[in-house]
Amino acid sequence: MIWPAVIIGSIGAYLLKLAGYVIPERVLENERLRRLTALLPVALLAALVAVQTFSVGSALQIDARIAGLAAAIVALILRAPFLVVVLVAAITAAVLRATGLSA
């Protein structure tokens, strides 16, 4: 089921961009729509962070990912670039698992 999602999602993401160039401006200038589109990434990304850190399928689980997330936040506070943030999190979790300190 990966390719149908990739293809439908790609077409949809492209059409959203195209809509901004071809739809009459006043349709998209709706104040409520503007505010909501600004809030959606914050809400969805925060939910993705939480679910990807604390869950496995339908169960909540605490493991080395939370240490990885903490390391990522430290990297972000230190203004590290994107790739460094991701690498720091992965290395932290990998080390904790390799040393048997965490699942």
Add this chain to the structure above:
Amino acid sequence: MFTGASQFALVGVLGAGGGVLAAVLTALLLGARNSLYALSLRPYLRTPSAPSPWRILGRAQLTIDESTAMAIRYPEGSRQARHAFLATGLAIFVLWNIGTLIGALGAAALDDPRTLGLDAAVPAGFIALLWPRLRDRNLIALALVSAAVALALVPVLQPGLPVLSAALVAVVAERITARRSP
């Protein structure tokens, strides 16, 4: 799909056992901001003569956070704005997709991604995308409430749906801010 947060979200929801519909909806809700980027780019990318349909189709694909941010630093309708948009969009398009290809080929060669901590890299990627958007206390509150609601729903809803619940939290948050500042 050329819009990073949506790409990660699509894969993240599918990887967590979510269905096609939940994955696509999450990706598209995240990508909706590109419509507004395109709208605000219109005056910046304006040319003396109307652009060809092909050019608009190409611009649409290159419309992302970074190309928008670079273009709007220059005057509306200027050559620099168009060049900044095109250069940033094309450079990221090429490099991003090379990265995606390397990732796809590399992942196929892995036994257990957990050994390398790749399952911890996923939320780290999302928080790195989220971090620069937490510009004020209201947005931080929205992020915390969205995260809490999604986690509370993990045991009761099918995988993929808890993340989508954040879209409803955003709708409620929009109503609250609208009432506070009429």
